Amino acid sequence: MTALAERPGDTRTRGRVVAQRFFVVRELGIGLALLLLIVITALVNPRFLAAQSIKDLLLGSTILAILATGQAIVVITRNVDLSVGSVLGLSAFAVGTLFVSAPGTPIPVALAMGVALGAACGAVNGLLIAAARVPALVVTLGTLYVFRGIDYTWATGKQVNAADMPAGFLRMGTKAVLGVPVLALFAVVVLVFAGYYLRAFRSGRELYAIGSEPAAARLNGIPVGRRIFGAFVVSGALAGFAGVLYAARFGTLDANAGINSELNVVAAVVVGGVAIFGGSGSVYGAALGAVLLTTIGAALPVLGVSPFWQRAAVGALILAAIGLDRILMARVGERLRVIGGRSVAENAPNQRKGARRA
Amino acid sequence: MRRSYAWDLGIIVALVLFVAVAGQTIEGVGSPRFWRFVILEVIPVALIALPLALVVITGEIDLSVASVLGLTCTVLGQLWAWGVSSLPLLIVLCLLLGAALGAVNGVFVTVFGLPSLAVTIGTLALYRGLAYVVLGDRAVANYPTTWTRNAIAAIPGLTIPWMILVVVAVAVILGVILHATPIGRGLYAIGNNAEASAFAGISVARTKFWLFVLTGAMSALAGVFWTFRFASARADNATGLELAAVAAVLLGGVSIFGGRGGLVGVLAAVVLLATLRNALQLADVPANALTIVTGSLLIASVVGPNVATQARDALRRRRARTAT
């Protein structure tokens, strides 16, 4: 082994490979758990794999998956968005009201409106967090109340009935293409876009940097405030989008749409491998987490377990996931340090030559 | 620390002003019955918010408090349904349960080193789920009327429930510990800089652990009160109450970053929020509008100081620049 064999570039590559392998392992783990669950449940009751049942599963996880995608982007920056349930409810009711008062509205317009409304709510969050430098937990707790209150004030006593919604819109909620529900296709498109953006665009990767170490990110010239603002706008927009899909799927809407869903979203994200302390994870993991949670909910009654265990299971999974992540993080950290240490020792003669390393 | 007293005073002044104005404009505000209902609402929230404030001062958070309350309610109901009829025994068992649940939080945070936000979101789901496992969708509601009446009985001669004395006692004890003992100063130190505190000899892990245990036990006590006040133990009792408790703590002047705040402000904030709610409801403002008020107050109480600090820093920088 010559002194020139290891260069800092190689260290970084090696480090990145280790980190990436860890993440892939994490997501594979979820995928494996999901597969295992489906197989076991199917063995107990083969009808679990019937077309209708799969369709219901995909439909049920779609909305959660879209919310989880947005939440993952926020959590990666070391923040959290607890207001997504309220934004969903507001958007769903807005779309419902739009269709009731103007039944001829084309569906893309409704979609755009829902997304815009959600983005506006997200902007409020982002502004407060980025500009006022207030912890996201507190702000989104407050906006959870405020947005839900606005939804209530608008919707109290009223209810949008499925009977009043355009049939085409409701059909979108149940239609399937080759057995895959249309709504699930929407979720996949969103997921692919988000995943590609986070991986391939610099601003996407900067989100990871911000989550890992905000101070260092700032010093490195990353516009932290702007990126966090953007992350919350995206999370809000996706929640708004999910609200439109919710309206299509359930049809009947009242002020309680989406209530208490924040917990499930955070659970999906955490279970999906997005570390709550930021800086790691992917939207694919978060979506897988959403599917896993939904499948658990559907599998429990089939397996004969009282459905009341589902909530407790969600809680236990969150704890297991963050514990696991902490262990894996420590392990990865150690390995990175070892790699770094080894390369320093090997490069020591080069350093004496005065070669600068970045 | 001087700044936090100003905040406490501010909340109390806001409360007094509000009651004075509302008493003139809204019929019923300020009457003895009004205060009775306000205090009935204050009791469980205060029992939770007071120890929660201590937790937040040390830089942690506990979102599982309402789920501990709910699980305690269901266990209490189930024990009663199984035939345990000694009230002191039931209360002791519930307190032990709450302490144990808090201890689980404490272990995850101090021994495994996990962030309390994530842990308590997990235990929030886990404990609430266990509450559903215990009682399912049912409710246990056939307690002896002496118990349910005594829980909300008034202090002789007044209309205010006697349980408020328990709350005041807890507030006084915790307040004395926080403001007048080395333990209390240690809490502020931990919140400001945990590492430095550890070097200074404060046992950070042990302190935080016992704070979580205390919060759990108090939440359980609130659960016992809740069950008897509503004469009903259900798995969904007090769902969402953790947000009310956190709102009260933050509105009361405790900084979310830790290291600042006092109990007087927290108690005043709990009373202020309950008074606001009840007064506005008397004025026929729909309960939903009240969530907007709570949420806005929560945001304002955190954004306000931050913006003020930033403005002051900006001003100081400009002054320094012009001075040279």
Added chain:
Amino acid sequence: MKRTAAALAALLLLGLSATACAEDGDDSGGGDGGAKSNTIKSGLKIAFLPKQVNNPYFTTAGNGGKTAVGEFKGTYSETGPSEASASSQVSYINTLSQQKTDVIVVSANDKDAICGALNEARQAGTKVVTYDSDTKPDCRDLFVNQATAEGIAKSQIKLISDAVGPDGGKIAILSATANATNQNAWIEMMKTELAKPEYSKLQLVATVYGDDDDQKSFTEAQGLLAKYPDLKGIISPTTVGVAAAGRYLSGSAYKGKVALTGLGTPNQMRAFVKDGTCKAFALWNPADLGYLAAYAAGALASGMISGKEGEKFTAGKLGEFTVGKNGEVLLGEPFTFNASNIDQFNF
């Protein structure tokens, strides 16, 4: 068809005869019922407190109550929680009592939980009338019931039996909240009815709770079919539940194969009746229920009745009613809606 026509005719006859009696009562002046007053006082504050406010069933009932209160020149108000929770109702009861409401007309989410608050309110001078869903009898002065539990149960079982067919099969119940007094009373009676020999082919396999929340009811319906794929029928005796179940079945592979019935509103169920998901369902007129409850409240607050068995009072255009056992006033029998008559109604 013939049955519904007969039921409608019977209702009309009842109404007509009652109106006739009411007119007699007005003519005879102040001699009725001894020393009690004969007209409802004006200016009474009547407050409706339903299980939850954003439920169209309760909105319709409230409108009926509002009409009635307007007729006897009182003040109507409606308030309540957005989710069907008993502890939320307690806080509203306390507020209404402080506002010196004359009568609280409440549909209870739990028969025990709101008793303490109700009794405190009664001690402070407010009267309490329950409607739709009762509390323990000693916490209220009157209970206005839409139909007997037996009547509702008989109608539901008959409807599901007709829809499932003579071969019978497994059926399930999708209820509201687990503690709702009315739901539990009806489910008990349904089980009694199912034990009869003519329904021996029907087997009740599960009772699940949708909490009167649309999304939860939808998901529970989905869960029922996942767990019992050979389920032949679902009874959902709650307007939110039957509408959600209808929507699920209508968009799934089970449409037409799994029978659905329950207590629903015509507007919510129209599409499902027309597309064959639900052949027939029952209800009463919620507006009439609210109307009757308001009149009962007015009569109570004016001292015309006190909740004792045998007392009579007039409820505006609905005619005369008699207080039954345990302070219960009965509106009538459930009415069956199906494809032939559903277009005549708008609520």
